Amino acid sequence: MPKSQSEAPSDSDAPANSLFNQSLEKGLAVLAAFSASRRTMTIAEIAEVAGINKSSAQRMVFTLEQLGYLRKHPQTRRYQLTLQVMKVGYNYLAADPLIDVANPFLSELTKVTAETTCLTEPDGDEMVYLARFVSAHFVPVHMPIGSRIPMYCTASGRAYLSALPEGEARALVEQSARVAHTSFTLTSVDDVMAELQKARLRGYAMNSEELFLGDMTIASPILGGKGRPIGAIHVVAPTARWNVEDTERRLGPPLLQSARAISSSVRTLG
Known part of the structure; x- marks a missing residue:
């Protein structure tokens, strides 16, 4: 994965290994520099956010533009990502067997609970959304595929950590x-x-408005080979419709059943 802004590659950094390609690292840092708060940028802005000098940024931007990953607005001369970038993310989604295994169980879980269900996987100290089945009911927070949430204060993160x-x-x-x-x-x-510790005893973890107000979730880990967690599934239980007691009593059992079924199916894949 590209480094975060605070860990962006510096032009003076020496490679840790002769096989390490700093140019590729810088190119990935340029792509990672764009975000919801930085939808378009000049080359100078890209250089600053990616942590590289302007000359390197210019070369990276030119190459990525030629390859179709960036485009420049003809009037503002500012750069933005193109849909070509989504190919890399889609390839991950298409190749991940856990998503294929989990999807039918999540679909059924949404039918049973009438609430939105999601699959997340760990990346560092974050969980990443990889599948989502949306119910007809209102949910207070939209979390599209690829969204990231911290482990420490979310149900899915705590479920993963508990295992x-x-x-x-x-x-x-x-x-x-x-x-x-x-x-x-x-x-x-x-x-x-x-x-x-509570999650280990119950088999599920809870989060009540710790990340977003009005948002409550209940989650259970997905276990792979040797009992190691490989992800988590959760059910969204907005506080406008649910309290903690009802969430545990009514959503906990079908959640645990789905998590165990997914875990069992994943282990049969080897």
Whole structure:
């Protein structure tokens, strides 16, 4: 994965290995520089965000434009991503067997609960949305495929962490930038670890308005070979329709059933 802005490649960085291609790293950093808050940028802005000098940025931008990954607006002269970029992400979705296995179970879970269900997988200390079955009911937050959420304060993240060895889970929580997204967000390592212990005992984790107000989710881990977690599924239970007690009582059992069925199916794939 490209480095974050704070870890963007510097032109003076020495490669750690002779096989490491710094040009490729810089090109990926240019693509990763664009976001919802940076939809279009000049070459100077791209250089700053990607952490490379303007000359390198100009070469990377020219190459990516020729390959069809970037385009320049004829009037503003600002660059933006093209749909070509989605090919790489789509290839991951098409090649990931967990998505194919989980989809029918998520579809059924949405029918049973009448609520939106999702599949996420871990990447560093975040969970990434890979599948989503939307119910007819209103959901307070739109999370499209590819969205990222922190592990420490979300149900899917806690579900995944709860299935890891305790020391490994604690290390991930400690390295997280534990920001208080709302007044309900737990940011203390000990508080989060206490939630993980609850999740181990129940088989599911909870999040009530810790990331977004009005948003509550209940999640269970997906276990692969040797019992290692490989992802999590969750059900969205908006606080406008659900309280914690009803969520656990009515959504917990079908969630656990689906998670176990997906885990069993994944293990048969080898």
